[in-house]
Amino acid sequence: MLTDIVYEIKGLSYSYLGRFPALNKIGLEIKKGEAVVLLGANGSGKSTLLMVMAGLIFPTEGATKFLEKDLREESFADAAFQRFFRSRVGIVFQNSDAQLFNSNVTDELLFGLVQLGLPQEEVDRRMNKYISLMDIGHLRARHPQYLSIGEKKKVAIASVLVMEPDVLLLDEPTAGLDPRTCRHLIDSINSFNREGRTVIASTQDIHIVSEISKRVVVLGEDKGLVRTGPTEEIMEDTAFLEQHNLVHVHAHKHKDVTHVHPHEHPSHDHSHQ
Ligand SMILES: Nc1ncnc2c1ncn2[C@@H]1O[C@H](COP(=O)(O)OP(=O)(O)OP(=O)(O)O)[C@@H](O)[C@H]1O
Ligand SMILES: [Mg+2]
Numbered sequence: 001m002l003t004d005i006v007y008e009i010k011g012l013s014y015s016y017l018g019r020f021p022a023l024n025k026i027g028l029e030i031k032k033g034e035a036v037v038l039l040g041a042n043g044s045g046k047s048t049l050l051m052v053m054a055g056l057i058f059p060t061e062g063a064t065k066f067l068e069k070d071l072r073e074e075s076f077a078d079a080a081f082q083r084f085f086r087s088r089v090g091i092v093f094q095n096s097d098a099q100l101f102n103s104n105v106t107d108e109l110l111f112g113l114v115q116l117g118l119p120q121e122e123v124d125r126r127m128n129k130y131i132s133l134m135d136i137g138h139l140r141a142r143h144p145q146y147l148s149i150g151e152k153k154k155v156a157i158a159s160v161l162v163m164e165p166d167v168l169l170l171d172e173p174t175a176g177l178d179p180r181t182c183r184h185l186i187d188s189i190n191s192f193n194r195e196g197r198t199v200i201a202s203t204q205d206i207h208i209v210s211e212i213s214k215r216v217v218v219l220g221e222d223k224g225l226v227r228t229g230p231t232e233e234i235m236e237d238t239a240f241l242e243q244h245n246l247v248h249v250h251a252h253k254h255k256d257v258t259h260v261h262p263h264e265h266p267s268h269d270h271s272h273q
Contacts, residue, residue, distance in 0.1 A: 003068055004032045006167060006198050007053060011062030014048055018060070022048040024224040025062065028217060030200065035193045037209045037231065038202040040219030041245035046202035047094050049219070050169045053200065054091040087116060090165035094172045094202075096152035100144035105136060105155050108144050112163050126162045133184050134158040150176045161188060168192055170201035174208055186211050206247055210235055220244060 007030040014023040023045045038046045051057045052064050055071050064071045076082050093099045102108040131137050134154040144155055174182045189212050193199050216234040220226040241247040
């Protein structure tokens with residue numbers, strides 16, 4: 001690879017239908033092998049930024065480069081680039097319904113894999129690995145559309161992990177997952193990252209931020225980038241987190257007196273006991 005910069009984003013603005021602003025002059029670089037979490041209140045542009053990075057929507061203003069190539073609609077007219085990009089970048093959508101379109105779970109997972117032209121043993125290895133990781137073996141023959149919300153999410157995640165993409169984009173990946181699946185997902189995000197893959201995830205789940213990232217990117221309520229820095233530094237800055245609506249303030253009663261303090265779980269631990 002010629003560069004270690006995976007994404008180079010400059011002056012990126014996006015508005016839906018030219019009327020609904022969603023990203024405001026974002027400047028950001030992401031290096032190969034980074035593990036980044038996107039934080040931001042509802043509507044701050046996290047999903048939109050991930051969609052731009054996934055080459056699904058294109059900047060209204062500014063530019064996004066992937067490995068020095070502009071992510072513009074024209075770039076995807078080149079079939080070779082399209083194949084290159086789609087085999088390397090995987091996205092798990094916030095809404096699993098947008099992701100599932102096959103008539104059974106097995107086909108959902110096989111759909112992209114088959115196009116990679118892998119040997120059968122490798123296809124089998126990956127299918128078994130991610131089906132067991134996401135605990136969806138019992139759902140193999142089911143129609144994805146008629147699964148529970150959490151089951152759909154598991155299938156959608158497995159269908160992306162099975163591709164083992166170099167760049168993994170995850171939009172609120174743990175939302176609605178049960179604890180064991182959540183644990184497995186965090187472990188595999190980390191093992192993907194240890195293999196040198198780039199991981200970029202948005203989340204509202206403040207507890208997983210330190211587990212899955214080394215850097216945090218914060219989008220503000222004006223849809224601009226307000227801060228990026230080491231995860232530890234940002235997660236310790238409670239005043240900043242509160243200011244940008246990233247932690248909520250707990251109120252609880254002790255002997256009829258209401259105490260208010262920021263949401264903190266210093267000993268929070270997702271691991272099995
Ligand atoms: N399809 C759409 N059409 C019009 N406006 C949209 C559309 N999708 C998103 N927006 C607007 O773009 C802005 C950014 O939305 P986006 O979904 O990227 O935010 P988000 O940070 O992912 O929010 P959430 O935490 O709720 O998932 C919001 O103001 C939203 O109303
Ligand atoms: Mg979103």
